[in-house]
Amino acid sequence: MNSAAAFTGELKGFLRFLLQELKPRGPWLTPFNIISIPTIIAGLAILYFRFTLGLGSVTNLSQQYPFGFWIGFDVMTGVALAGGSYVVCFVVYVLRLEKYHCIVKVTVLNGLLAYIFYSGALVLDLGRPWHIINPIIGNSFGYNSVLFLVSWHFLLYMTVLFVEFSPTIAEWAHWKKLQTFLSSLTLGAVIIGITLSMLHQSGVGAMFLMAKPKIHPLWYSEYIPLLYFVSSIFAGLAMIIFEGTISSRIFSSLIGPKTHHSHNDIVLGLAKGAAITMFVYYFFLAFIFMHGDKWKLISTPWGYWYLVEVIGFVLVPCFMFAYGVRNKKLGVIRVASIMTILGVILNRQNICLIAYNWNIANKYYPSWQEIVVTLMVVFVEIWVFRWIVTRMNVFSRE
Amino acid sequence: MDRRQFFIASATVAAGGVPNNNIKADSAKEPKEFVGVLVDTTRCIGCRSCEVACSTTYNNFVPDTNVDNALEGVRDTSDKQLTVVNRYKTDKGDVFVKKQCLHCWQPACAAACLVNAMLKTKEGPVTWDGDKCMGCRFCMISCPFDIPKFEYSGWNPRIQKCSMCYERLQNGKRPACVESCPTDALMFGQKRELMEVARHRVYSYPDKYVRHIYGEHEAGGTGWLYLSAVPFEKLGFRTDLGTTPYPEYTREFLISVPLVEFGVPAFLLALNMLTDRKDEVRENQGWADE
Numbered sequence: 214m215n216s217a218a219a220f221t222g223e224l225k226g227f228l229r230f231l232l233q234e235l236k237p238r239g240p241w242l243t244p245f246n247i248i249s250i251p252t253i254i255a256g257l258a259i260l261y262f263r264f265t266l267g268l269g270s271v272t273n274l275s276q277q278y279p280f281g282f283w284i285g286f287d288v289m290t291g292v293a294l295a296g297g298s299y300v301v302c303f304v305v306y307v308l309r310l311e312k313y314h315c316i317v318k319v320t321v322l323n324g325l326l327a328y329i330f331y332s333g334a335l336v337l338d339l340g341r342p343w344h345i346i347n348p349i350i351g352n353s354f355g356y357n358s359v360l361f362l363v364s365w366h367f368l369l370y371m372t373v374l375f376v377e378f379s380p381t382i383a384e385w386a387h388w389k390k391l392q393t394f395l396s397s398l399t400l401g402a403v404i405i406g407i408t409l410s411m412l413h414q415s416g417v418g419a420m421f422l423m424a425k426p427k428i429h430p431l432w433y434s435e436y437i438p439l440l441y442f443v444s445s446i447f448a449g450l451a452m453i454i455f456e457g458t459i460s461s462r463i464f465s466s467l468i469g470p471k472t473h474h475s476h477n478d479i480v481l482g483l484a485k486g487a488a489i490t491m492f493v494y495y496f497f498l499a500f501i502f503m504h505g506d507k508w509k510l511i512s513t514p515w516g517y518w519y520l521v522e523v524i525g526f527v528l529v530p531c532f533m534f535a536y537g538v539r540n541k542k543l544g545v546i547r548v549a550s551i552m553t554i555l556g557v558i559l560n561r562q563n564i565c566l567i568a569y570n571w572n573i574a575n576k577y578y579p580s581w582q583e584i585v586v587t588l589m590v591v592f593v594e595i596w597v598f599r600w601i602v603t604r605m606n607v608f609s610r611e
Numbered sequence: 612m613d614r615r616q617f618f619i620a621s622a623t624v625a626a627g628g629v630p631n632n633n634i635k636a637d638s639a640k641e642p643k644e645f646v647g648v649l650v651d652t653t654r655c656i657g658c659r660s661c662e663v664a665c666s667t668t669y670n671n672f673v674p675d676t677n678v679d680n681a682l683e684g685v686r687d688t689s690d691k692q693l694t695v696v697n698r699y700k701t702d703k704g705d706v707f708v709k710k711q712c713l714h715c716w717q718p719a720c721a722a723a724c725l726v727n728a729m730l731k732t733k734e735g736p737v738t739w740d741g742d743k744c745m746g747c748r749f750c751m752i753s754c755p756f757d758i759p760k761f762e763y764s765g766w767n768p769r770i771q772k773c774s775m776c777y778e779r780l781q782n783g784k785r786p787a788c789v790e791s792c793p794t795d796a797l798m799f800g801q802k803r804e805l806m807e808v809a810r811h812r813v814y815s816y817p818d819k820y821v822r823h824i825y826g827e828h829e830a831g832g833t834g835w836l837y838l839s840a841v842p843f844e845k846l847g848f849r850t851d852l853g854t855t856p857y858p859e860y861t862r863e864f865l866i867s868v869p870l871v872e873f874g875v876p877a878f879l880l881a882l883n884m885l886t887d888r889k890d891e892v893r894e895n896q897g898w899a900d901e
Contacts, residue, residue, distance in 0.1 A: 264766060265766055266764065266765075266766070267762070267763055267764040267765045267766060267768060268763050268768070269763025269764045270764065272763075274761075274763060275763075276687070276689065276690075276751070276757070276760050276761065277757070279748035279751035279752055279761060280748065280752060303879075306883070307879050307882050307883045307886070308882070308886055309883075309886045309887070309888070335747075338747075339745050339746045339747055340744075340745070340746020340747075340748065340761060340762075340768040341741075341744055341745050341746035341767065341768065342745065342746070344726065344742075344743065344744060344745035344746070345745050347726040347743055347745060348725045348726050348745075353726040353727045353728070353743045354726075354727070355724050355725040355726055355727045357722050357858065357861075357865065358722060358723055358724055358725040358749075359723070359861050359864065359865065360723065360724075360725040360747065360749050361725035361726075362865070362868060364725060400883065404876050404879045404880060404883070405876065407875070407879060408871060408872060408875045408876050408879070411871055411875060412868055412871055412872070415864070416864075419861055419864040420749065420752070421752070422860040422861045422864065423719045423722070423723060423752070423753035423755075423857050423858070423860050423861060424752050424753060425755075425857075425860060426755050426849065426851065426852055427752075435860070435863075438864050
């Protein structure tokens, strides 16, 4: 009886604490809130029509373009840009480079939220979302499907990211014993997480292997899975640099002086990693290009568009990273990180939408409703991120 | 080993080979074979009875073939019509081509489906199960013939495509379109028989047909086969799809999955142990203490 009463008391205390924490803090009428709140409301209204009248009522999807902006941008690109969490976990927990320890928590949080929201956006796109449980539980496992593998890996990786982040939640709720226990799981979670990431990052690329007759030959190759995996490394690194730049301004009061001081050093290290992986990626692209003997395709409009992506948004930012590291120019590195992110977005859009069914007349353009819903997903993610970092010990306060 | 034993041994080996061959031949003669339909486009008169029969059977949009002038343009199958007939003007006159699911022997859509909603039945038709499908439309991305169609309007959308009238086949009937064809342009049967008929026609009338049976090897072979008087690319067929079954394109990736799943964690753990500098630090401290 006594222990039960104590437990109830503790639960009540925790609920009171939770209610306290859920209350908004800080000023309401910030520019971000003024833009994001109407967008979220509009997005919810659009989703109402989407779920009652069907996908065709709000999207420009067609029989030729079954995958649109929600898949091509939210899922394909969002997952690539969330690749930073497995890269940083690899560097900190497997290679034990302590320099990067202070960005682990925020990177893992970013990864967790990105997976929840961007692969969660998949649910909006499913025609019959109430059957989403079929590949997980039941008797209808399509073992021979790449998407079966990807969906399982999304689910498992989200669990892994949650385990990696859970010590911070336990610390916030003052559960000391649980925090110690959860911390002891981190290395195992990291190792499983890196493995799962390798497979699902390449897996989203492997989804296009059977679309061989539809994707322009400059973008199609049997190495798409490898290219998706390698590009997720530098996409993740560029995203960490970009997010770090913004976070260190907006949440500067939450970041300790020691971390602030080492920030530049960390950015230089990440930029070095990005430059090297981007050059490897460029080498792969060039090798596949030569091997496939695609010279005759290059002097067409599609060839020029391909060069824009490969030279303008891979090779140029790659050299900018290298230049920035060599001359310790953080401004150049930041611009390069934005260009890299744009390049990854461009690559995923090219394969999924632009160079997909490239030779048909009725091309796909996202409708304004699709863009609003995408923005809604991004804004809600930022809201949740902001709520967590202002309450939990995510940024290093040292 | 003396000579006698040698003869006995080689006779045994030779005899062993013979029944083996017989078993192979027997299993190839198994009555359970994939079924399909042979479409002879030289016989089709473009009456579109098959369109009407199909749509009537499945409560889809029934075209009014007398007045709708649908043959003026080239149509695609849709979520409302599982089969359509198109007219192509060629140097051998008007040619009519029926379009529907080709029921591949190794279908990309079934390999793409993560819940086995798209299924290659053991009889041959590729069917769709609405109780399993989650509407991801990955089958549409994967199908080299762009056949599965999605209902974009409505809260409970279906994937629509020809099922070769699987339920009618179960009841011993032929597909509705085949039943309705007045000119025997459509012939239902097992693929081996259909191939024999098709080859016979091509060889007997070399001036009438091109020497190409579409579906014999395309995308690894399909259940539906086409005969034509003009090259198939002039009739809206894709002839650049290759002869590799489409699931083969993902095979190597899927095989690498268990390899990565078991290999990489071990490698990472080893790397983690290798970078452990605790002992090194202790040794250095010990040395400094001396």
